[in-house]
Amino acid sequence: MKLILDAMGGDxxxxxxxEGAIAAQRDFDDCELVLVGRQEAVQAAFEKxxxxxxxxxxxxxxxxxVIEMTDDPANAFRRKKDSSMTVGLNLLKAGQGDAFxxxxxxxxxxxxxxxxxxxxxxIRRAAVAPVIPTGCGGxxxxxxxxxxxxxxxYLVQFAFMGSVYAQYILGREKPRVGLLxxxxxxxxxxxxxxxxxxxxxxxxxxxxxxxxxxxxxxxxVFGQADVIVADGFSGxxxxxxxxxxxxxxxxxxxxxxxxxxxxxLGYLLSRxxxxxxxRIMDYREVGGSCILxxxxxxIKAHGASxxxxxxxxxxxxxxxxxxxxxxIIADHxxxxxxxxx
Amino acid sequence: MKLILDAMGGDxxxxxxxEGAIAAQRDFDDCELVLVGRQEAVQAAFEKxxxxxxxxxxxxxxxxxVIEMTDDPANAFRRKKDSSMTVGLNLLKAGQGDAFxxxxxxxxxxxxxxxxxxxxxxIRRAAVAPVIPTGCGGxxxxxxxxxxxxxxxYLVQFAFMGSVYAQYILGREKPRVGLLxxxxxxxxxxxxxxxxxxxxxxxxxxxxxxxxxxxxxxxxVFGQADVIVADGFSGxxxxxxxxxxxxxxxxxxxxxxxxxxxxxLGYLLSRxxxxxxxRIMDYREVGGSCILxxxxxxIKAHGASxxxxxxxxxxxxxxxxxxxxxxIIADHxxxxxxxxx
Numbered sequence: 001m002k003l004i005l006d007a008m009g010g011d012x013x014x015x016x017x018x019e020g021a022i023a024a025q026r027d028f029d030d031c032e033l034v035l036v037g038r039q040e041a042v043q044a045a046f047e048k049x050x051x052x053x054x055x056x057x058x059x060x061x062x063x064x065x066v067i068e069m070t071d072d073p074a075n076a077f078r079r080k081k082d083s084s085m086t087v088g089l090n091l092l093k094a095g096q097g098d099a100f101x102x103x104x105x106x107x108x109x110x111x112x113x114x115x116x117x118x119x120x121x122x123i124r125r126a127a128v129a130p131v132i133p134t135g136c137g138g139x140x141x142x143x144x145x146x147x148x149x150x151x152x153x154y155l156v157q158f159a160f161m162g163s164v165y166a167q168y169i170l171g172r173e174k175p176r177v178g179l180l181x182x183x184x185x186x187x188x189x190x191x192x193x194x195x196x197x198x199x200x201x202x203x204x205x206x207x208x209x210x211x212x213x214x215x216x217x218x219x220x221v222f223g224q225a226d227v228i229v230a231d232g233f234s235g236x237x238x239x240x241x242x243x244x245x246x247x248x249x250x251x252x253x254x255x256x257x258x259x260x261x262x263x264x265l266g267y268l269l270s271r272x273x274x275x276x277x278x279r280i281m282d283y284r285e286v287g288g289s290c291i292l293x294x295x296x297x298x299i300k301a302h303g304a305s306x307x308x309x310x311x312x313x314x315x316x317x318x319x320x321x322x323x324x325x326x327x328i329i330a331d332h333x334x335x336x337x338x339x340x341x
Numbered sequence: 342m343k344l345i346l347d348a349m350g351g352d353x354x355x356x357x358x359x360e361g362a363i364a365a366q367r368d369f370d371d372c373e374l375v376l377v378g379r380q381e382a383v384q385a386a387f388e389k390x391x392x393x394x395x396x397x398x399x400x401x402x403x404x405x406x407v408i409e410m411t412d413d414p415a416n417a418f419r420r421k422k423d424s425s426m427t428v429g430l431n432l433l434k435a436g437q438g439d440a441f442x443x444x445x446x447x448x449x450x451x452x453x454x455x456x457x458x459x460x461x462x463x464i465r466r467a468a469v470a471p472v473i474p475t476g477c478g479g480x481x482x483x484x485x486x487x488x489x490x491x492x493x494x495y496l497v498q499f500a501f502m503g504s505v506y507a508q509y510i511l512g513r514e515k516p517r518v519g520l521l522x523x524x525x526x527x528x529x530x531x532x533x534x535x536x537x538x539x540x541x542x543x544x545x546x547x548x549x550x551x552x553x554x555x556x557x558x559x560x561x562v563f564g565q566a567d568v569i570v571a572d573g574f575s576g577x578x579x580x581x582x583x584x585x586x587x588x589x590x591x592x593x594x595x596x597x598x599x600x601x602x603x604x605x606l607g608y609l610l611s612r613x614x615x616x617x618x619x620r621i622m623d624y625r626e627v628g629g630s631c632i633l634x635x636x637x638x639x640i641k642a643h644g645a646s647x648x649x650x651x652x653x654x655x656x657x658x659x660x661x662x663x664x665x666x667x668x669i670i671a672d673h674x675x676x677x678x679x680x681x682x
Contacts (some may be wrong), residue, residue, distance in 0.1 A: 135589060145523055148531040182486055182577040190489040190574055217578045221585030233531055234578045236523040237558045241582035244562030248476060249590045252618040259614030266614075270607025273600035277593040 001030060001321050003314060004097040007037030007045075008066040008084040009104025010305050014038075017103070018045035020310025025055045027311075028318055034097060036061045036088040063087040069303075073107025077116065085109065089116045092296055099297035099317040101288065103305045110146055113294045120326065122333030125154050126293035127232065128300055129162060131170065132239060133280045136223025140166045140175075144289060145236030152195040155179070155229055159200055161292040161329050162227035163209055168323040169290075169316075170226065178215030178225030180234060188214055192231065200229075217241070246281050287316035296326055342371060342662050344655060345438040348378030348386075349407045349425040350445025351646050355379075358444070359386035361651025366396045368652075369659055375438060377402045377429040404428040410644075414448025418457065426450065430457045433637055440638035440658040442629065444646045451487055454632055454639045461667065463674030466495050467634035468573065469641055470503060472511065473580060474621050477564025481507045481516075485630060486577030493536040496520070496570055500541055502633040502670050503568035504550055509664040510631075510657075511567065519556030519566030521575055529555055533572065541570075558582070587622050628657035637667055 005021060007014040014037055021033050035042050039062040046054060054060065065083040067076045077086045085104055089112050092100045100117075102109050110126065119126055127143035142162040147154060159177050166175035179197055181189040186197055197214065204211035215225045217238050230238065257267040287309070288301035297320035301313040320326070346362060348355040355378055362374050376383050380403040387395060395401065406424035408417045418427045426445055430453050433441045441458075443450050447469065455467055468484035483503040488495060500518050507516035520538055522530040527538055538555065545552035556566045558579050571579065598608040628650070629642035638661035642654040661667070 148523060148534075180578065182489060182574055182581075193489075217580075217582040218585035218588070221582060221589050233523055234575050237521065237575045237578045238582045240523075241558040241562060241579045242586045244559035245583045245586035246590060247559070248562050249587060249618075249622075252621065253594070253615075256614035256618050257611055263611040263614040266607040266609070266611025268607070269610065270598055270604040273597035273604040273607075274594075277590075277597050280593065 001098040001318065002032040002034060002096070003317050003321070004088045004091055004100045005033060005035045005314070006084045006088050006100070006102035006104055007035040007042045007060070008063075009102040010301065010303050012306060013103065014042045014045045015048065016306050016310050018042065018049055019307025020305075020314060021058060022049055022051060022055060023307060023311040024314040025058055028315070029057075031314070031318055032057045032059075033314070034059050034061055034091070036063050036091070037084040038062070038064060061087065061091070067104055067108050069105050071105070071108065073105055074111050076105070076108040077112035085112055086116070089113060093117050098321045099299065101299045101301060101310070101313050101317050103288075103301035103303055103310065103313075106145070106300055109298065109300055110291060113291055113298045117294050117296055117298070119293050120295050120330040120333050123157060123293040123329070125150075125157070126291055127158055127161070128289045129165060129292045130239060130289035131286050132242060133286070134221055134223040136226060138170060138286070139220065139223060139226055139228050140170065141228045141230065141235055141239060142292065143230060143232040143235045144239050145232050147232040149233075150192065150231035152192060152199055155192070155196040155231065156199050156203070157293070159209060159211070159227065159229045160332055162229060164328050164332065165290060165292060165325060166226040168325055168328065169319050172226045174210045175226035176212040176224070177209055177227040177229060178212050178220065180220060180228050180230040180238065181214035181216065184214050184216060186213070196229070250281065287312035290316065290320060290325070292329065294326070295330065297321055342439045342659065343373040343375060343437070344658050344662075345375045345377060345429045345432055345441045346655070347425045347429050347441070347443035347445055348376040348383045348401070349404075350443040351642065351644050353647060354444065355383045355386045356389065357647050357651050359383060359390055360648025361646075361655060362399060363390055363392060363396060364648060364652040365655040366399055369656070370398075372655070372659055373398045373400075374655070375400050375402055375432070377404050377432070378425040379403070379405060379407075402428065402432070408445055408449050410446050412446070412449065414446055415452050417446070417449040418453035426453055427457070430454060434458050439662045440640065442640045442642060442651075442654050442658050444629075444642035444644055444651065444654075447486070447641055450639065450641055451632060454635045458635050458637055458639070460634050461636050461671040461674050464498060464634040464670070466491075466498070467632055468499055468502070469630045470506060470633045471580060471630035472627050473583060474627070475562055475564040477567060479511060479627070480561065480564060480567055480569050481511065482569045482571065482576055482580060483633065484571060484573040484576045485580050486573050488573040490574075491533065491572035493533060493540055496533070496537040496572065497540050497544070498634070500550060500552070500568065500570045501673055503570060505669050505673065506631060506633060506666060507567040509666055509669065510660050513567045515551045516567035517553040517565070518550055518568040518570060519553050519561065521558065521561060521569050521571040521579065522555035523557065525555050525557060527554070537570070591622065628653035631657065631661060631666070633670065635667070636671065638662055
């Protein structure tokens, strides 16, 4: 398969992207990697990483422009036709690649993906679907922040897409789909939640979905659902509250371990046991977030990605292609577009 | 001052309420405490806590019914006229007490407070306003879960009420009021956020409020605002995500410390430095959540409150009375009801 990388997206581009590509090239011999970006900058990053010649199965496609975080996300890809993102997505659209990975602006990537590569037929909205580190080994959160305003129909489609992702990429047999809400009982929450609850219940009765009911954010963190269905507003509040609390807790813990010589020694003795905790809290191993609902796999890597994070984002793209997640979603689309009407 | 306690509300009622009352009676000699509930059960709890006679300034008011979590919150207080909650709130309404504290059903307490004690004139909605453990020593989150559907006018009123609370109870001089949103820049979020942002900006320009703009949940956790303004849906998602993540992190940390003899020893050496962390994460010291917008102070204590948590909830009620929070909010109400129209 051929994976296309936006070599200019992210805080540490192109270096992080090149580092990730070198590691991925070593491990995944079924992948060809195309790095799109300023030829000389990408080339220099390879040289910096001790690759005088490009590794096998790796190529660079020159694109002169870069979409910046300050560009208007809705139009950036049109205004900058020779940007790494636009050129890369056009390549994907033209069938000259199987997936696209970018650590650039989420908004720009979403607009460009929707307007260039297009949504799967019948899908009303694409949504970013991060896998968040919950107690069940990770849950798909959909929508993680794309569509601030949603209808019950969107949420039902998110439920389906998230369920496909959890089944095929996370390997959950009958993914438990939960509706993010502010109470566990049916009838809780606002009108959007009440209407969505009714639709998801009907689909569960038909056997099309394993809907486990409302999930509060506290229980979501502990892993009560494999798929957490939310509008992009509350989904993003959940995502960043977890991230913030974990960061804040880590900061307090570090301060505690540095508070005295005794505590420092305590850290040295106990840190071995903490590797699991660190691994769970390490966003890099999650890879990126898949943008679901687009005809081909698009992976949004974290803007602060380093080489390791890009490596995992490439692995995630490879899995999405291998499992044909987008094809399966497209096959469901007829069914999806019927629900919620 | 006279504080009224719902002796029958909460998982460990009446014992936790009696324990908290005994401790508060010792520390706050300016307070009279009235415990409302089944006379014999409350009496027995005092005896169990080594008080054969009731302590000074403590009395019991008999009420035969108890509002259960399974009762319909909207009507429970009417159907159970002789419940501890209804009797207690009627006492408050009649001017025979200065504040009411309950660890019972939030929904029932909110309905009963609104319909018996009534909202301050001009206030459209009452809202529960927990103080959440953020990096700035705690922030007022308003609404924490009461009104799932809100208008810009409600949110502006929440901003005002939260600001009064942060100033007079938390002692913040010019409380920084932030709008919970999914991006920091103006124009982010849904229509509700965009409209509220414009109204809050106007009030800030008039000097009525120290509005610091949008706050994402990650930054909210780190204490970027003293007051976090949210609709009850996303506010509750934030609140419980922080709670869940802190609990989950604590669980992982415990497992890490128990993973080997070396790690156990490490814990013994470092635990001294962790007391601050534990204190920050201990919901009990926060007390309860004030329901703001009602004519008199109503404190909702956590359903799982133990004696210590009830003690702090009593202290919080005492502060609210001493600082005349409800009076100040009522004075602002004319101004408030003008905003957002």
